[in-house]
Amino acid sequence: MNLSRRGLLAATGAAGALAAGSLAPASASGHGGGGPGRGGLRTGFERLAAEGYRRLAGRTVGIVTNPTGVTRELRHIVDVLHAEGRVDLKAVFGPEHGFRGTAQAGGSEGRSEDPATGLPVYDTYLKSGQDLADVFTASGVDTVVFDIQDAGARFYTYIWTLYDCMEAAALAGKRFVVLDRPNPVTGRAALGPVLHEEFATFVGRKPIAQQHGMTVAELARLFNGEFLAKPVELETVLMSGWRRADFFDASGLPWVPPSPNMPTPDTALVYPGTCLFEGTNLSEGRGTTRPFELLGAEGIDGRWAAAAEALKLPGVRFREAYFAPTFSKFANKTVGGVQIYVHDRAAFDPVRTGIGLLVTARKVWSGFAWREDDWIDKLTGSTSVRTLIDAGADLDRVTGAWRAELSAFRRTREKYLLYR
Known part of the structure; x- marks a missing residue:
């Protein structure tokens, strides 16, 4: 056609x-x-x-x-x-x-x-x-x-x-x-x-x-x-x-979890970035009461939260956290990691935040690994994020790699928007 x-x-x-x-x-x-x-x-x-x-x-x-x-x-x-x-x-x-x-x-x-x-x-x-x-x-x-x-x-x-x-x-x-x-x-x-x-x-x-x-x-x-x-x-x-x-809270509508691991609108807010941890050997918080807001693995300590804080990402803070998922990765084991706190939704960029957490996790935890099936490439849509992080690229370098393709999509998207 x-x-x-x-x-x-x-x-x-x-x-x-x-x-x-x-x-x-x-x-x-x-x-x-x-x-x-x-x-x-x-x-x-x-x-x-x-x-x-x-x-x-x-x-x-x-x-x-x-x-x-x-x-x-x-x-x-x-x-x-x-x-x-x-x-x-x-x-x-x-x-x-x-x-x-x-x-x-x-x-x-x-x-x-x-x-x-x-x-x-x-x-x-x-x-x-x-x-x-x-x-x-x-x-x-x-x-x-x-x-x-x-x-x-x-x-x-x-x-x-x-x-x-x-x-x-x-x-x-x-x-x-x-x-x-x-x-x-x-x-x-x-x-x-x-x-x-x-x-x-x-x-x-x-x-x-x-x-x-x-x-x-x-x-x-x-x-x-x-x-x-x-x-x-x-x-x-x-x-x-x-x-x-x-x-969502401006709608006055009741929130019904669209899926078992999307319990609140807060989950949806961070999900476009932290779902990327499905492509790693870290827990993305499945099996907890805060999926996609809690991230971690055995052997991680407070250095990760400190490294994430040092990025000074807009609208978000990070707390050193420990939790024990009831299912999925690290089921019934105590793991260390971070909990994400969004304090300014308008300033918060979930994708940049998710990439920042991947970059810092790889730097502070020697056990960091991608899933063997390279699921991260399916989630991000190409090999770029994985290969740049593996090469030691910083946050700006990784997020800058998609600038041209995102601009092109934004132009296409404009043709189909129906609301102001």
């Missing part, structure tokens, strides 16, 4: 999205969607409900969702739609961790029947292309709806579930509707390295920045306009009352 055709298709998707965004606020009372929260924010689902679900009228519908697909009254949207009976809801599609969210990282709940509604639940995890298209065909739906809370990082897999489902819906001839939710760590800027396509996996299918700074509706438009060989019939239902500089 040539770029001019991609641009035309992207503009067509944008027109539908902007039309959704231009709706005057209306009460969602009586539709299970709840009213606007603090600051007047309404999610995509709340706006869909306020319209009386007219966008889904006459359609057979399946929903890709998980526990985050709730109203502000904490009712799941599947339960709301099933109870009201105004939408012909035929199926639910569960991502990694499952529709009801009981599976740990790298797992799913499989094919089942939802006990609350009796609806069939299809497993999408690790399915893509024609295999996933066949699932949509077998479900008997003609419209696939997506409503999942993202965490704002390239390697958080729900955005690639979005991509895979869009691709499969196009192959199966299905319409695709994205209900937007806030980016919990703001949409101010894209940060970090951009994925090189030879490193594409389920933690990064396409060349976007490590912290993308977009909502799922904006990402859907970008995927459709830039990356899908066969664009899908896409409609996006935007939020109202959300601003790009808003953190």
Whole structure:
């Protein structure tokens, strides 16, 4: 497909999205969607409900969702739609961790029947292309709806579930509707390295920045306009009352953990940087009450926290910490390391912080090692971070290496932004 055709298709998707965004606020009372929260924010689902679900009228519908697909009254949207009976809801599609969210990282709940509604639940995890298209065909739906809370990082897999489902819906001839939710760590800027396509996996299918700074509706438009060989019939239902500089607590929405190791918005704030420790032999805090905020390994002492403090990174401080994970790396062993304290969210750069912690960990701990499968390259999107750190490069040298590719992505990203 040539770029001019991609641009035309992207503009067509944008027109539908902007039309959704231009709706005057209306009460969602009586539709299970709840009213606007603090600051007047309404999610995509709340706006869909306020319209009386007219966008889904006459359609057979399946929903890709998980526990985050709730109203502000904490009712799941599947339960709301099933109870009201105004939408012909035929199926639910569960991502990694499952529709009801009981599976740990790298797992799913499989094919089942939802006990609350009796609806069939299809497993999408690790399915893509024609295999996933066949699932949509077998479900008997003609419209696939997506409503999942993202965490704002390239390697958080729900955005690639979005991509895979869009691709499969196009192959199966299905319409695709994205209900937007806030980016919990703001949409101010894209940060970090951009994925090189030879490193594409389920933690990064396409060349976007490590912290993308977009909502799922904006990402859907970008995927459709830039990356899908066969664009899908896409409609996006935007939020109202959300601003790009808003953190999650400005939304007035309840936080439902999108996955077992994303318990709070504080976790999401540091995750785009500290998830990189999954690519090392250090614990990234899984198995603790502060995953991705606690980092460590056996043999590390207070020198690491001191070295991290010496970087004088904006908006963040580091405490010498000791902890014993209950599972994952160093399960039931006491390890030493750091706890991260963000004191100025607006100044904090999670990616630069994560790289700074990698650089200092390698300097102060002789036992530092990358995972043998070079998982760090999949997380960062190339060999650059690993090879520069191994060569002894300082923080500025490592983070400067992606400047040109990040600038290019930012220019592309601008075309698909829908909020100020």
